[in-house]
Amino acid sequence: MAGVPASLAGSFKGSFAYFTIKDRLPQILTRVIDTLHRHKNEFFEEHGEKGIEAEKNTISILSKLRNELQTDKPLVPLDDKLPDVPLWNQYLEYQQNLLDGNEQPSWFQSPWLYVECYMYRRIHEALVHNPPIDDYDVFKEAKVQSFFESQQAIIALCTYLQELLKNIEDLDEKQLQEEFFKLLQVSLWGNKCDLSISAGEDNSQKASPVKSLDNLKTSILVDDMESIWSLLINSKKRRTSKEVTRVDIVLDNAGYELITDLVLADFLLSSKLVSEIHFHGKCIPWYVSDTTKQDFNWTIKQLLSANNRWMSRCGINWEGSIKKGVLVYHDHMFWTLPHEFCSMAQVATDLYTELQKSHLIIFKGDLNYRKLTGDRKWEFTVPFHQALNKFHPAPLCSLRTLKSDVQVGLKPGQGEQFVNSEPDWMICGKYGVVQFDASL
Numbered sequence: 001m002a003g004v005p006a007s008l009a010g011s012f013k014g015s016f017a018y019f020t021i022k023d024r025l026p027q028i029l030t031r032v033i034d035t036l037h038r039h040k041n042e043f044f045e046e047h048g049e050k051g052i053e054a055e056k057n058t059i060s061i062l063s064k065l066r067n068e069l070q071t072d073k074p075l076v077p078l079d080d081k082l083p084d085v086p087l088w089n090q091y092l093e094y095q096q097n098l099l100d101g102n103e104q105p106s107w108f109q110s111p112w113l114y115v116e117c118y119m120y121r122r123i124h125e126a127l128v129h130n131p132p133i134d135d136y137d138v139f140k141e142a143k144v145q146s147f148f149e150s151q152q153a154i155i156a157l158c159t160y161l162q163e164l165l166k167n168i169e170d171l172d173e174k175q176l177q178e179e180f181f182k183l184l185q186v187s188l189w190g191n192k193c194d195l196s197i198s199a200g201e202d203n204s205q206k207a208s209p210v211k212s213l214d215n216l217k218t219s220i221l222v223d224d225m226e227s228i229w230s231l232l233i234n235s236k237k238r239r240t241s242k243e244v245t246r247v248d249i250v251l252d253n254a255g256y257e258l259i260t261d262l263v264l265a266d267f268l269l270s271s272k273l274v275s276e277i278h279f280h281g282k283c284i285p286w287y288v289s290d291t292t293k294q295d296f297n298w299t300i301k302q303l304l305s306a307n308n309r310w311m312s313r314c315g316i317n318w319e320g321s322i323k324k325g326v327l328v329y330h331d332h333m334f335w336t337l338p339h340e341f342c343s344m345a346q347v348a349t350d351l352y353t354e355l356q357k358s359h360l361i362i363f364k365g366d367l368n369y370r371k372l373t374g375d376r377k378w379e380f381t382v383p384f385h386q387a388l389n390k391f392h393p394a395p396l397c398s399l400r401t402l403k404s405d406v407q408v409g410l411k412p413g414q415g416e417q418f419v420n421s422e423p424d425w426m427i428c429g430k431y432g433v434v435q436f437d438a439s440l
């Protein structure tokens with residue numbers, strides 16, 4: 001693509017991409033194999049010998065996949081019957097055409113974003129080929145565990161929200177803004193809790209989420225909260241009673257992070273800053289902890305049946321909002337393709353058109369940031385708008401903790417200062433951005 005820097009890739013020895021492909025991805029595959037192995041009895045109880053057979057086959061396909069990855073074999077076309085297969089295979093051809101005739105796209109040579117997404121899609125293919133365990137979510141167990149490990153933080157957050165809602169009608173504009181900033185930051189830091197950076201190890205929220213915000217403030221490297229607030233409060237003031245203000249949240253991880261997103265959504269609706277929230281999740285298990293429809297429904301159910309009254313109150317409210325149609329859950333196969341978001345208008349026109357209806361799109365997490373910026377070797381000071389490369393369906397912002405080495409929109413010298421003092425600042429999840437683009 002003209003005018004944009006090179007993609008991050010495993011071919012850059014010593015880069016985070018290189019270490020991810022060399023160490024972390026095989027580790028994730030090993031965990032998947034182990035999970036299947038440990039659930040053998042369950043498959044037998046549910047499906048008899050056919051279940052065992054399917055488990056064995058899936059494990060053998062996944063071991064082969066791990067070997068292909070570790071020996072940098074060429075990427076092969078997908079061959080299951082799911083509707084995204086033509087797009088994946090066209091993308092492989094596209095990557096092929098970028099190379100000179102003798103080379104083939106492969107795990108360490110092709111763009112990191114592509115090969116990492118490809119691995120998760122191949123895991124899914126292995127299962128799809130093996131009914132009756134074809135709809136088994138190999139990451140479910142880790143997601144459930146991380147939800148329960150964050151119980152205390154979830155209770156603290158649900159309690160905070162319910163207290164806040166008691167007198168939300170009486171808050172003046174300044175107080176409303178303060179609460180908005182708090183819950184936006186809670187949702188930002190909720191993104192620390194993904195399970196792919198830790199290769200599935202426990203990474204759950206333990207500390208009290210609202211209390212720790214002050215200490216974290218200096219770790220926000222780009223803070224566009226004021227611009228986001230102006231957009232919301234102005235549209236609230238302008239809105240007539242029949243008009244809709246819509247915010248879309250492109251979700252990232254299930255577990256604690258999803259709760260922070262639901263809390264933010266509830267606040268936006270209850271304060272009447274917005275009248276509709278649209279969530280966007282993944283169609284298939286993705287990057288270990290990403291939210292699927294199943295995870296979303298499971299989470300609401302957990303809240304409904306929780307022993308804690310504030311948790312169950314949240315569950316009741318959120319189920320009510322879903323029934324009323326003011327909280328809408330969508331999924332679209334584009335989110336589990338390898339494409340940068342700047343290709344969305346061509347590759348998934350329907351989704352782009354849907355997002356154009358939004359007043360503000362909030363993209364959660366690191367992977368979404370990589371896709372927004374094309375996962376390229378941008379200079380730190382390149383404006384966010386430029387890195388978006390014409391992706392502007394509506395005003396948008398990213399809430400992301402840094403877990404990979406792409407970052408744009410910094411002040412001159414800001415990035416360089418970290419390079420010297422904290423070499424792992426871009427991958428450790430300690431820093432975050434609230435980065436806004438007004439679009440057009």
Ligand SMILES: O=P(O)(O)OC[C@H]1O[C@](O)(CO)[C@@H](O)[C@@H]1O
Pocket residue numbers: 020024116191194195196197252253287364365366367368370403404
């Ligand atoms: O859940 P998130 O925030 O998108 O993070 C996903 C993780 O996976 C990665 O893509 C690396 O494997 C990182 O970019 C990030 O650490």
Ligand SMILES: [Mn+2]
Pocket residue numbers: 194195196252253287289290365367
């Ligand atoms: Mn994720």
